[in-house]
Structures are given as C-alpha cells and as structure tokens.
Amino acid sequence: MSEVLLERPSPGVALIRLNRPEARNALSQSVREQLAAHFTVLSNAADVRCIVLTGGEEVFAAGADIRDMAERGAVEMLLRNTHRLWAAIAQCPKPVVAAVNGYALGGGCELAMHADIIVAGEGASFGQPEVRVGIMPGAGGTQRLTRAVGKFQAMHMLLTGLPVKAADALRMGLASEVVADDEVQARALALAELIASMPPLAVMQIKEVLLAGQDASLEAAMMLERKSFQLLFDSADQKEGMQAFLEKRKPVYVGA
Incomplete structure (x- = not known):
C-alpha cells in the first residue's frame, strides 16, 4: 500500500494522509517525493479548493527517517534536492489544513508548519529535536517556527529539543485550534469544506x-x-x- 494516500472526502476537498504507521509516519525520501507529487497535481486541479493534510488518528509525523540519514554525507544530502520537494507544498496556491494528532516532531513539525491552518488534538505535541542527534532543522524549522512564535520561544524549542504540548502550541501561535483528539479529523474537514465553499x-x-x-x-x-x-x-x-x-x-x- 502507498505510503501517502489521497482521498476525496467531499466536493472541493482533497485529503492527503501519511501512511507509515510502522515508522510513526517518518518522512523518508520516498514519502517526501510522494507528498510533492500529490501537491503538484492538486495545485493544478480546478476541482480542488482546499487540502487537508494528516498522519491519522495516532501520530502526525515523528520526524525524518534517521536510519536513512545516519551514514549520509553532505554531498549525498545536497544531491537529494529535498528543498524542491518541500517547495511543492510551500508553493501550493490552495489553502492547506493540517490535522495533527500525536507527535509532530522534526520534519513532522516542519510539515505541519507548511500548512495554513493547524488543528491539533489535545494530546498532540510539537517539537524540533534535531539538536539532540547532532544536527539542526533543514526544512524551515528555524525560519517558519521563528515567524510563528517569535525568537525566544523558537530558541527555547530549537536549543533544548523539548516538545511543547498542544495547549502551549496554541498559546504560542503554533496552532490555530485545539480540539479533543477524536475530533481533529472531523474539525479539519469541516474547516476545509467551509473554505471550499468560499470564492x-x-x-x-x-x-x-x-x-x-x-x-x-x-x-x-x-x-x-x-x-x-x-x-x-x-x-x-x-x-x-x-x-x-x-x-x-x-x-x-x-x-x-
């Protein structure tokens, strides 16, 4: 089964679902390529007015695939051109609603921040723990996070690697809404349907x-x-x- 699923739950709304439960939806190169492909198609789809992005009801995305990165060199990482894959999401002209349950860590937090609206479950947590494995964020974690929550909150998250709970994320400006965990998907879809009804x-x-x-x-x-x-x-x-x-x-x- 595909690692990234595309669904059409209602008119005007597309739903992209990460589907690597065995790896807590870790963002492998393959997953990033599939995400980019879906967003490229949906960006040009006249019948799509809003996109919901989710990892499912247990976990959004628990970061990059460390096993795939541990022994890579700088040139190997450069040649992956992952910035072009992320650009397909960042440059999507359609509004994107992220439905976040569980962990949104590292690349998962960066993925959520590519959305325009973030609906988080009460049990969700956001973090940039890259410093704990000897690196730093590389897909907007230092830049989008600072623009969302300001220098001092961003530095606290980035330099300690500590996650923040959904309620704190909302207070900081890293989430749009916090709802019960079992209501996240429904709320995100309701917002997408409302946006899809607009001009x-x-x-x-x-x-x-x-x-x-x-x-x-x-x-x-x-x-x-x-x-x-x-x-x-x-x-x-x-x-x-x-x-x-x-x-x-x-x-x-x-x-x-």
Whole structure:
C-alpha cells in the first residue's frame, strides 16, 4: 500500500494522509517525493479548493527517517534536492489544513508548519529535536517556527529539543485550534469544506498576499493587498457574492 494516500472526502476537498504507521509516519525520501507529487497535481486541479493534510488518528509525523540519514554525507544530502520537494507544498496556491494528532516532531513539525491552518488534538505535541542527534532543522524549522512564535520561544524549542504540548502550541501561535483528539479529523474537514465553499479566487489571493507580505515592508505589503483587492472586482464571484448578499440568498461561486 502507498505510503501517502489521497482521498476525496467531499466536493472541493482533497485529503492527503501519511501512511507509515510502522515508522510513526517518518518522512523518508520516498514519502517526501510522494507528498510533492500529490501537491503538484492538486495545485493544478480546478476541482480542488482546499487540502487537508494528516498522519491519522495516532501520530502526525515523528520526524525524518534517521536510519536513512545516519551514514549520509553532505554531498549525498545536497544531491537529494529535498528543498524542491518541500517547495511543492510551500508553493501550493490552495489553502492547506493540517490535522495533527500525536507527535509532530522534526520534519513532522516542519510539515505541519507548511500548512495554513493547524488543528491539533489535545494530546498532540510539537517539537524540533534535531539538536539532540547532532544536527539542526533543514526544512524551515528555524525560519517558519521563528515567524510563528517569535525568537525566544523558537530558541527555547530549537536549543533544548523539548516538545511543547498542544495547549502551549496554541498559546504560542503554533496552532490555530485545539480540539479533543477524536475530533481533529472531523474539525479539519469541516474547516476545509467551509473554505471550499468560499470564492476560490479570493481565497487564493488572500493566501498569496498574506505569505508574500510577511517578509515585505508594511508599505509594500499594503500595496500588494490593495492591488489584489482591486483585482477581485473584475471577478464573476465578486458580483455573485455581493448580489447574493443583497438578495439574501446563498451565493454560488465558480472561481471565475
């Protein structure tokens, strides 16, 4: 059976599920390649409006596959070009909701941080323990984490390798919601279905502008926001949305 499963649970929603329970969903090279392939296809799928990413009900992903890395050299790691595989997720124009149960450690935490919304179970834990095996994060763990929780919380996690529980992750800004463990998948799917019901062009513009504006000056970011705001007034969905509001009916968005 495939190590990464693709499901279509409802219209407009795709679900990507890691499927290596025997290895606690460790992110082998093969798993990263399969993730990249799925995200590349879904990024261009007109009938997909939101993606849910999960590891299942027991564990999200407990880091990289250490057995596969222990004896590798620098050139071997360089030639893997794993940054290109991660880029397929980072550059996905569709909103991504991570459903996190159990461990999200190392590469698993980095994978969750590639999402746009993180729904965590009460028993979930997030961490970057790479320092404990003589290395450091290599897929955004020092950069995305700092942008999410700030320098001092990020340094605490990165330099000690200690994980944080879901409630602390929520307080720090590393999770969007915390729900009961048995409600994580359902809540993530409900959010994805809600997002999928929104006008696709507006959703994609919001994601693009928010991410692009994070590292720009406020003035430049405001310009990006203003231009995208104006652009949406040329969309059929804007006309439909405002007309439906005035007519007190439910809008039907087509992504045009």
